Amino acid sequence: MAAVRGAGAVRVCAYVPFGAEPGSQILLDALTVGGVDVLLPVLRDDLDLDWAMYEGPWSLVAAARGPAEPAGTRLGVDAVASAGIVIVPALAVDAAGHRLGRGGGSYDRALVRVRPGVPVVALLHDGERVAAVPVDGHDRPVTHTVTPTGGWQPVGGSGGPVGGSAGPPGGSGEAPGQPAQDADPG
DSSP: OHHHHHTTOSEEEOOOOOTTOSOOHHHHHHHHHTTOEEEEEEEOTTSOEEEEEOOOGGGEEOOSSSSOEEOSOBOOGGGGGGOSEEEEEOSEEETTOOEEOSSSOHHHHHHTTSOTTOOEEEEOOTTOEESOOOOOTTOOOOSEEEETTTEEEEOTTOOOSSTTOSSSTTSOSOOTTSOOOOOOOO
16 A cells, blocks of 8 residues: 555556465455545457456456456456556566566557556566566566565666655555565576
8 A cells, every 4th residue: 555655646547366376355445445546447349458447346247258347337458557556466577577477468458558767566476576578579668576575676677656766655665554574686
């Protein structure tokens, strides 16, 4: 939450974890209780991401593919541009901020629409910050990672989303909703 408050974000794009992906219902609920509008992705037939408001666990419905989705009004593919922080899933992230996803390119399509300077944060398990991942021309990097033991870490020389700080904006180095931890060596 410190990162969200420090960035002055009133809207965050996040995701519902699928399988063993990091992230949780607790994070989504903490953001909404903290007064943040949370947008969640809705996978379109063309594999791009539409967005809808998260209103609580009762607002989620089973999706045809992947994780649950919000049942509310679709806000369009450009709604991601209204976010002050974008939280994305990843299987791994390398030192340059390249993200390994599940291979559909949905987040790469969406990240093209994120405003410059907005933190794009991948939630990872320990050990998922790696030396290199395969990169294609359409891949879009993240600016930060959050791991259980490493907390909030800049990647790719981003130095931080606001004012060059290595920690979360206005923050104490903790991940959103997590206590501060030692730096992630990976």
